[in-house]
Amino acid sequence: DAGITQSPRHKVTETGTPVTLRCHQTENHRYMYWYRQDPGHGLRLIHYSYGVKDTDKGEVSDGYSVSRSKTEDFLLTLESATSSQTSVYFCAISESDAQLNTEAFFGQGTRLTVV
Amino acid sequence: GENVEQHPSTLSVQEGDSAVIKCTYSDSASNYFPWYKQELGKGPQLIIDIRSNVGEKKDQRIAVTLNKTAKHFSLHITETQPEDSAVYFCAASYSGYSTLTFGKGTMLLVSP
Numbered sequence: 290d291a292g293i294t295q296s297p298r299h300k301v302t303e304t305g306t307p308v309t310l311r312c313h314q315t316e317n318h319r320y321m322y323w324y325r326q327d328p329g330h331g332l333r334l335i336h337y338s339y340g341v342k343d344t345d346k347g348e349v350s351d352g353y354s355v356s357r358s359k360t361e362d363f364l365l366t367l368e369s370a371t372s373s374q375t376s377v378y379f380c381a382i383s384e385s386d387a388q389l390n391t392e393a394f395f396g397q398g399t400r401l402t403v404v
Numbered sequence: 405g406e407n408v409e410q411h412p413s414t415l416s417v418q419e420g421d422s423a424v425i426k427c428t429y430s431d432s433a434s435n436y437f438p439w440y441k442q443e444l445g446k447g448p449q450l451i452i453d454i455r456s457n458v459g460e461k462k463d464q465r466i467a468v469t470l471n472k473t474a475k476h477f478s479l480h481i482t483e484t485q486p487e488d489s490a491v492y493f494c495a496a497s498y499s500g501y502s503t504l505t506f507g508k509g510t511m512l513l514v515s516p
Contacts, residue, residue: 293447322503324506329508330508331410331493331506331507331508331509332448332493332506332509333506334503334504334505337503347503348405348505379447379448381447392438392450392453393438393450393504394450395440395447395448395449396447397445397446397447398445398446398447
């Protein structure tokens with residue numbers, strides 16, 4: 290398995306509180322991604338990074354921010370959590386971008402519940 | 405942006421039968437089409453992929469076909485086994501984002 294660790298694996302938080310999810314990789318891959326998975330919606334891209342300090346938005350980026358200060362770590366922050374952000378969050382990594390047809394490896398996921 | 409439609413959303417088959425999952429995409433510039441399998445409680449894992457210069461690819465019991473003209477691609481699983489039960493996602497690369505766009509998934513249930 291690719292060396293991807295997501296933390297925490299489970300979290301329950303209250304509406305309005307800030308939450309940070311961490312993705313750590315040991316593969317030295319350039320690209321890192323955050324997806325959310327919801328019933329009926331599949332996997333939707335939140336943000337991605339193509340290098341240290343280089344990030345871009347995905348299709349569902351509102352309410353989320355990211356940071357990548359080191360190659361191995363990609364943080365996803367919910368500045369003020371809302372119930373609509375209750376979801377399972379997956380981090381993924383790849384050596385290069387999708388156009389170069391490289392495999393994306395996924396972490397085990399973080400189940401976040403906002404009450 | 406890219407839009408990927410996946411059908412059916414659920415599929416139940418008997419062990420030994422074949423299963424087919426179909427996807428369509430909207431961006432004619434897309435050139436990479438992977439399929440992922442997600443087992444319960446785990447992250448998705450790549451099982452097979454196909455590039456736009458190939459019409460079909462096989463790997464043991466799994467095959468993928470691509471029709472660029474019609475902009476659709478399909479996953480075929482033969483001689484299904486209970487361990488094939490999982491959620492399957494198709495995806496396509498979108499030239500604008502250089503990232504993958506996923507279909508909504510198909511839950512495959514293989515009954516013994």
